[in-house]
Amino acid sequence: MNIFVCVKQVPDTETKITPTSDGSFIETASIKWIMNPYDEFAVEQALLVKQANPAANVTVVRVGSTKDTEALRTAMAMGADDAILVEAPDNLDSYSIAKALKGAIGKSGKTPDLILTGKQAIDDDALQVPQILAEMLKLPSVSVIVGFELQGNTAKVKREVEGGALEVYELATPCVLAANKGLNTPRYASLPGIMKAKKKPLTQLSLADVGVSDADRRVKYSGFKLPPEKPPGKKFDATDAAKQREVVAQVVGLLRTEAKVI
């Protein structure tokens, strides 16, 4: 059984984003990179499947820059068997990334039984790659999954939609599934795991190796800028219990007369 997990390396959630002076992207020099948080759930789910099917092989695939390989090493330290890195700029669009992932999976020589990803990467927040990859591979897919059971070749998954309602899908493998928070609790990499990960095979490919060129770009970004700052608001002290009602009544009044939102 071949399981592929597609991961992305993204700026840590605490990162302050600074656009480059020409607005073409963001400053990346001093960023702390982490595995995309949603991808951790995908890695964990692959490892849970491997626990139940010890013969399974888990390959993690990433398309991105080689500044560091934190995300792939983390995944292998958690227990993935091997990794593929397709060297690419960090601002590639979803179509190019999906095509590169398809190419990398093809190059591995392994036929996928299950492809897991996070539901979105928290950098470009596009929510596109899993579905594009599935369509390119002509596979069924379910995104935003919070429940997963595998029996033989049938996956039963729960997809979270608006308001927390769940759609329960049944589909045969091979398929592409995109994980949401809540699917499982990702394990921490153990120290022996981290040591072992250093010796696990990491194959490096170029975009040309996986058949992707500039002509595959579909979405062009420019003019990166910070959102406009709000003018400072009004602050009221209601620490004194005797003043609370007066302050609250004043704010409620302003919401109607000044802000006109209620």
Add this chain to the structure above:
Amino acid sequence: MANVLVFAESHDGHVKPVTLEILGKLAGQTADVALIGDISADEVAKLAKNGAQNVHKLKGANLDKYSPEGYANALAEFIKSKNYDYVFGGATSMGKDLLPRLATKFDAGLASDVVNFTFDGGAFAGTRPLFAGKCLAKVELTGPKPHFVSIRPNALGMTASPTAGSGTATDVNANAGDIRATIKEIIKAASTKVDLTEANIIVTGGRAMKNAENFKILNELADVIGATVGASRAAVDSGFAPHAMQVGQTGKTVAPSLYIACGVSGAIQHLAGMRTSKVIVAINSDPDAPIFTKADYGIVGDLFQIVPVLTEEFKKLLGK
């Protein structure tokens, strides 16, 4: 002038409001609507009022409930029979799942979660937030047509006096094709409230809520003002609320008219997810909490004392 198709997500015969936001903003282009299933004449009239020319109702076997493949197959076949430059849809749960797959059937690009756009000589240019709203960028599309765009609900707003279209409704025979991933069951949410991403008013609780039971006071406030209740990551990770309620970079990005943050300190990843709310009220006992830098109205005080008073004052104001 661009020839545009708007995919209208419909449930129980009603189209999602984001459809009308998109149509209103498309004034000056030719806009048709396609939807799966049926809607009433009143709903068609609503679409027409906001600018829809033709309303295509796609009907066929195995399209009674959503499936990514069935919907994508049916819409792709229909779109191929026409000559659209652009296909728009809402960046809803369904839109986010469906549109990337549909676009790929045309080897085409999708600009997702766009919050504003213009057409210059028939060419689309949009604005979208990245890094959960920590920055904005211009987004354009290239490559095979039609080009696809998904629009974040609540971002464009309704057009006050839209240019009406003819709203000619026609039935279209649609083919769902081969469906491998099907919905076997739908488990309804405990709450019947509108989703955070579509809510007009949101009341959010942070770590200072201390436990899940205390969210009761937020629910009471929310009931009075018709709000949906959210939670910060700290509150979700502490087990006070489910992840479906999380606002922020690893939760939902929201843009309501009114956002009331109760006991939320305002971590950068939370601020990113709610900073585009039109009006922000923050209640926090720490006068230096970062949330106050984004608040239009900040109240320094104990939320357990303030929130019930706030509920009462809103009741008075709204005559409840």
